[in-house]
Amino acid sequence: MLNSKSFREYAHKMVDWMADYLDEVEKYPVLSRNQPGDLLNSLPSFAPSESEPMDVILQDMEKLIMPGITHWQSPNFYAYFPANSSYASLLGEMITACLGVNGFSWVTSPAATELEERMMDWLGDMIGIPKSWDGVIQSTASEATFVAIVSAREQLSDFQINEKGFPSGKVYRVYGSAQLHSSIEKAVKIAGLGRENYVKVEVDEKFAMKKEALGKAIKDDIEQGYVPLCVINGMGTTSSTAMDDLEMCGEICKEFGIWLHVDAAYAGAALILPEYQYLMKGIEMADSFVFNPHKWLLTNFDCSVYFVKDKHSLIRTFQISPAYLKAANDDVVKNYRDWGLPLGRRFRALKLWFVLRNFGIKEMQKVLRKHMELTQVLLKKMEGHPQIEILAPVNLNLICFRYNPGYHTEEKLNQINEKLLTRINDTGNAFLIQTLLNEKYTIRIVLGHPKHEERHVEEVWQLISEAIKQIEA
């Protein structure tokens, strides 16, 4: 069993393993080639009775675990959105794990609470959140959006749902574009509002919410006796990074007294670039805003940041103070346990502090701008290819495309593009995923790895264009 001395020895080995892994991550097939059950069936059914030496465990890690890893930290990972890390963030995670503090109350580590508060100030300022708002780290955007919807539910009901449950005869509705992330629909369900009360508003040709459609949906609902509760503004949707017009949403929400939540889980990072600040026009009319530094802002998962206009909407929704959690200074400090669902909280502000200081704003901007540039390079190549069709505006660093030689039915095109994607992924040299846009099978490629450079664009372009050449051969 590890002791202080052998821990030191193995942890040093781990550091070299970590640095080597990140240096050499491109040597692995980016998408794991495991078949279902490969790992499960190679593991014993029961925990060992006796202590096993670390050497054996680490050998098993190489042999059993590594083949089952899909390498999110590889530049060949172009799927979903990135879950980027950085060297500074890794150091932060090491210290957080070592200190092992649980910052649910101020007293349980004042530094955890106050560093979190200050990091929210820094980030809020960097992305253009109004100064009077407050921020708090949540685990995921799913959780943050759920928190927003429950806060809206409570505020609109004068906190009576909290106290008494749902009132009879009232049906609450939530609005968002048909392109929003699945976590919105999930949050509506879990909050007890009913999936059918999530109104999917029609989108325009850019996959953004139609203005007339949102206003009309709300008015129609009011006429029919529904209670409009919340509008979700998608700032950078998952399928295509479509951008709903925040000012338009804000004006409508203001008119009807509806909570406005902005889901900028991915795109929020881009707001550190002045050239994207126009997206925030109207933010003062919103009530809450989520973005994930753990996606594109070089900070390890989990670190989802929730900004809110009125912190009391959180506290009145989530606060509970049993005798064993009371502490001196409760009336003058922040107790973040009252700002969300969980009690226990990791010291996640530390890695943010390391990242924001070790990069500084300018270097972070450079990283993101590089991604935008590389995306334009790839886009030009694709636009110049006679058989590639671009299926959505390229707002950031995501391209939505398909192979379309012009003579297939839509059904056939969907089949061929699915085959094309499988062929690309099967090489092990790139991992991309699909989505559906206007019922068209769409291939998505995100250029968002911190180490991405021209070479990667070249390589992945070769891969895609070769696969296209062969797809009907």
Place this chain on the structure above:
Amino acid sequence: MLNSKSFREYAHKMVDWMADYLDEVEKYPVLSRNQPGDLLNSLPSFAPSESEPMDVILQDMEKLIMPGITHWQSPNFYAYFPANSSYASLLGEMITACLGVNGFSWVTSPAATELEERMMDWLGDMIGIPKSWDGVIQSTASEATFVAIVSAREQLSDFQINEKGFPSGKVYRVYGSAQLHSSIEKAVKIAGLGRENYVKVEVDEKFAMKKEALGKAIKDDIEQGYVPLCVINGMGTTSSTAMDDLEMCGEICKEFGIWLHVDAAYAGAALILPEYQYLMKGIEMADSFVFNPHKWLLTNFDCSVYFVKDKHSLIRTFQISPAYLKAANDDVVKNYRDWGLPLGRRFRALKLWFVLRNFGIKEMQKVLRKHMELTQVLLKKMEGHPQIEILAPVNLNLICFRYNPGYHTEEKLNQINEKLLTRINDTGNAFLIQTLLNEKYTIRIVLGHPKHEERHVEEVWQLISEAIKQIEA
């Protein structure tokens, strides 16, 4: 800015810092002496524009952060419940951070899903969960209990609340002892059931639910038209580790067709000792069970384990499958994103695997048994002290006590004991917290640190008995 070479250098430094910290953690005052604002006011209001060198950041960590840390990993930490770690767990956290995989779907790292499944098998077997149940890691017990209540809500409503929202005229009720953790009440609120529909059942002299009281509360409610939804069985309450009778709860839930959730967040770890398995009598009548390896089972926060009789109750509640999340093998694999609230998921099974193998069951049992023994040693000393009153049965490794010389009013006793606790904590040599039992201000001491030995009992006993001597001087 850090690069591969300088990361390696600093990460090696960090390893020595980590090992030194854990060796020397007792030298710090266990409870931070910071005043509100100490850290906040010493940090700049804005993020730096330029990159800052790691040396400067690490100096600031020592100077600014460390004084604001309350040392959860110190043997002088006797507060709340422990959030234990171990050397094996720390190595696991390092690798998890480095790999940075997001295991929301099987395909996004088959090893993350399959190792989690196997670790759930191992843990379930270790603590006596029925073999046919499934398990999944949640972030916190608060979240797991919320998941249980929402699952119960959905199952009882034939998943109609998910679809349509709460039906008019039905009021659902949740039952648990008046001693349960605040997270239960919080979950009831957030699930939209209404705080006043959380029925706090009377407890007996051991702070466990009264059998007649639970059955009566349910029958009365049915007569009055309420719909009983869920009973929460507290296996080891936070205030006093009281144990509700699981078999009794199970029989009542079976009779009325009510979901039974077991909250063993802390005490679940003790079930790896055969001498505590009697607590699980009746488990086959329960529907769900939560315990936190991140408390007493040597595994870093976060790692809360949720076992469930029918996994479909989770999947039908939480599943959403947008186009961009569909993948090959979806019909034969587990996609844990459908087993709870968040989409994103850290690779938390890895540290569990390291811990369970590096310790083996027998060594873990030794650690826990040592805690029970040391608690009995301290209990004997306390029982032998004429001015100490023990306020609750000592079921595990928590003692609830107060100073009571026999001649004060209850009000005065509460005041004096609050002063006593402050005096003990102000020494910096121990951190204990209070609770309320029968309106009595109660001091809690938990002996649950992996390095606890006789010396610590001696030291903390000296501290307490000295403080008592001086309290009325």
